[in-house]
Amino acid sequence: MTEQQGKTRVDKLLTQLLTDQSRSQIQGWIDEGLVEVNGVSVKANYKCVEGDTLTWEIPETKPLILEPENIPLDVIYEDSDVIVINKPKGMVVHPSAGHQSGTLVHALLYHCDDLSGINGIERPGIVHRIDKDTSGLLVVAKNDIAHQKLSEQLQQKQLKRKYVAIVHGEIGHDTGLIDAPIGRDPKDRQKMAVVDNGKSAVTHFRVIERFPDYTIVECQLETGRTHQIRVHMQYIGFPLVGDPKYGQRKTMNVDGQALHAKEIGFYHPQTGEWLEFDANPPEIFTDALSFIRKMY
Template identity: 70%
Template sequence: MNEQYQAKDTDQSKRVDKLLADIIEDASRSQVQGWLKENLVLVNDEVVKSNYKIQEGDTVTWTIPEPKPLELKAENIELDVVYEDRDVIVVNKPSGMVVHPAAGHENGTLVNALLYHCNDLSGINGVERPGIVHRIDKDTSGLLMVAKNDRAHESLVAQLMEKSVERKYIAVVHGSIAHEYGTIDAPIGRDTKDRQRMAVVDEGRDAVTHFRVLEHFPEFTLVECTLETGRTHQIRVHMRYINHPLAGDPKYGPRKTLDLNGQALHAKSLGFEHPATGKWLKFEVEPPEDFTEMIQYLKNRS
């Protein structure tokens, strides 16, 4: 099936391979370059090279080929394991790591690392996503829980459905938020104007994010967000919805932002009931060094 995108003024002079890597979820730039070589990408119905510079009004059309079956490989990638027993693993995922393999990201994912670390992961999510109960975005760092058997998987998913899992994030957003506390209750679904993005839409799935302001900076605010639901890109979409998009967010934020490799978002706290013992477990991890350096930079500007 063909997908289409109408270039905006903000896309002017951007390379076509970079443009598509930005707007197609889970697509890498090298993957897009492969599509261009196979003539699967057209601009104004003409074949172009990867370095073609987009002009406002260009119509970019592409066809994503059928994915090839993935052969998962265990890879000796260092894992920051926060907790582990026979039922669950809690890991601190670094920014830049994809959670599970997909087209364009067959290797170097959290799943590849988990398969090397242990071979007893639940199979409920299929061959390509063993043990994965929930996800966080590639460029989001922080805590993630993984199921080591099917019983644990079912319990953790049930807790997510019941909204009893505690998930807190910290984020830096654009602008000064006037209210110290707030709740964003707005349904999220595919953006009707751009199928590569999510948006607040009437026919979307219910989504609730609670936030509180931690600190104000010139032009930016540090907030803590608590998820009641777990929709794709939920915090990123909700903060954009209230006109406070995340700093560094290439998909939902402004072009003029902090110089970051992706959105300023860190999953700092995770709490859930142990699937076997029923004991409440809660974990917290500090944000990575580049995140704390960014906060210090904003403080110094103040």
């Protein structure tokens, strides 16, 4: 252990060393006793010191078996090629570490006879995703041709995605464009941030309603980076209400970020017809709006 690596939490240090592993995965290894310092198992918050010997064992990957689950879905539109879902707040889109059941994918496997296989066994049909605590619309591909054509629209910025969000602070101008690259936060691997070497990220926003301490905004994505709207709005000084990663400590309790994917539009992969759908925000979102309006 070098002097520079000393005083660093062991889970954070291993995340820096093993860049292809998430911090949550490494914390799982630590809980299983697979990480030792000087031959002794340690906890995730152990702070390394110069001279320590760090050893770890990478567990054997278990094959993922996805079982369909009878979870209700709010289906907005469906045909033999695509299905548009209004995802509830709190639902994870596809399986990942810590989310091996109860995802949108598990529900889709029960609902649909077939889904595209382009993204592999873990993400059948998933063309794009929205965060666990973000509610709203996404389109799923039922076959590989539909998936390929929808992915092309996404890459060519033809797929329309509009969100509504509640942010802290009063935005003075009516419209704005945020063009700032997003990548992994070098200080916290579990977060994203605006960084010089990040991927191009562009968000357009329009003020719907403003108050002395809050603003209701509509955001339209030109790109689709992880946590893009959350990172961009925090970057310009207006973090989302309720955001546990990028928001203020004192905020309204809305069970995660106040963000809803309210509109989606795309060209049908078979007919070429332009389809556009709209979904109202969930009750917890509208209750927060009502609370803000009553305050002023």
